Amino acid sequence: MSEPLALAITTGEPAGIGPDITVGALLQLAGEHPQVRFHVLGDAGLLAARAAALGVAQAWAHRLADGSVVCDDIPLAVPCDAGRLDARNGGYVLALLDAAIDGCMGGTSGTRRFAGMVTAPVQKSTINDAGVSFTGHTEYLAERAGVPRVVMMLAGPQPAHGNAMLRVALATTHLPLRAVPDALTVSMLEETLAIVDHDLRRHFGIARPRILVTGLNPHAGESGHMGREEIDVIIPALAHAVDAGIDARGPYPADTLFQPRHLDGADCVLAMYHDQGLAPLKYGTFGHGVNITLGLPFIRTSVDHGTALDLAASGQAEHGSMIEAIRNAIAMAGHANGRPRAAPLVATR
Structure with missing residues (x-):
């Protein structure tokens, strides 16, 4: 009998809905x-208290007792009240991430404990208030893993379009808008497209991914009349990617690209900045979307929402996105064992 697949799940900001x-x-x-052992990284007492608040204390205790869920107890720095942030627990949040990263990479022992990690949302302000410069999971994971570039990709089913999958990767992530044009370079876009192409093949079994690339400016620059980034940066990067065997197409105007007739048969959209890509994705998939970090030496998925402090311990927080994040991590981890090709963005008519 084969060993069970071990997944790490970090519970995120303790005052938010991550534990719930x-x-x-x-x-x-x-x-x-x-076939999966779920390793929950967090304060065991906090998790038990949230289970009690949700009215599922007995069911939670049963899962821990039968071994299908394992709690890797990492104590809070100070007691936590639902909905009330405390910067003293900023280090605790990072300790959860560090434990998951070490388990995925092997740490000092060199033995990987986990096949991948799933992360609940964190509160960036709390970590920064604790004295640690933190811009987000994606950047932190890249630094800890020692990789020069990673790519944020969100994915989810679209109920309005027969639950067809939509995947959107980002060329830039948590940058102010005024900094985006300077961050876009030919080499950066080439590297980003290479990562997206590679990981769609590796984790999703797509033999030849078709990637549609947005422009940066309105109307994709209107032949240079509304900006030259398309001409000077995006088009040359696409040409180099195509020469390298990547099926990358564009640049397309972002305001019209996100329609089924344009996305039909494609596997991913590469958007130039955060809200350009994630606004249409979250509109179409919110509550069931998954955040996937491409380019890491391990699998990482996450929810597509924040900490929702006002809902913590209330029993009103929806856990659909967490379910999808876990399911995606399981599928990605098992893909090398002959899983079928992942669904395209929009089912072929």
């Missing part, structure tokens, strides 16, 4: 995936 959605998602998924 972790408990809720695992009470459903642990029974559906007996």
Whole structure:
């Protein structure tokens, strides 16, 4: 009998809904995936308290007792009240991430404990208030993993379009808009396209990914009349990518690209900046979207929403995105064992 697949799940900001959605998602998924051992990284007492607040204390205790869920107890720095941030727990949040990263990469022992990691949302302000410069999971994971570039990709089913999958990767992530044009270079876009192409093949089994690339400016620059980034940067990067065997097409105007007739048969959209790509994706998939970091030496997925402090311990937080994040991590981890080709963005007519 093969060893169970081990996944790490970090519970995120303790004052937010991370513990709630972790408990809720695992009470459903642990029974559906007996071949997986879910390692929850967080304060055991906090998780038990949230399970009690949600009215599922007995069910949570049963999952821990039968071994389908394992709590890797990492104590809070100070007690936590739901909905109330405390910068003294900023280091605790990073300790959860560090433990998951070490487990995925092997740490000092060189033995990988986890096949991948799933992360609940964190509160960036709390970590920064604790004295640590932190711009987001994506950047932190890249630094800890020692990779020069990673790519944020969100994916999710679109109920309005028959649950067809939509995947959107980002050339830039958490930058102010005024900094985006200077961040876009030919070499950076070439590297980004190479990462997207490589990981769509590796993790999703897509033999030849078709990637549609947006322009930066309105109307994709209108032949240079509304900006030259398309002519000077994006088009040359696309040409180099095509020469390298990547099926990358564009640049397309972002305001019209996100329609089924344009996306039909494609596998991913590469957008130039955060809101350009994520606004249409979250509109179409919110609550079931998944954040996937491409380019890491391990699998990482996450939810597509924030900490929702006002919903913590209320029983009103939806855990659909956490369920999808966990399911995607399981599928990605098992893909090398002959899983079928992942669905395209929009099902072929």
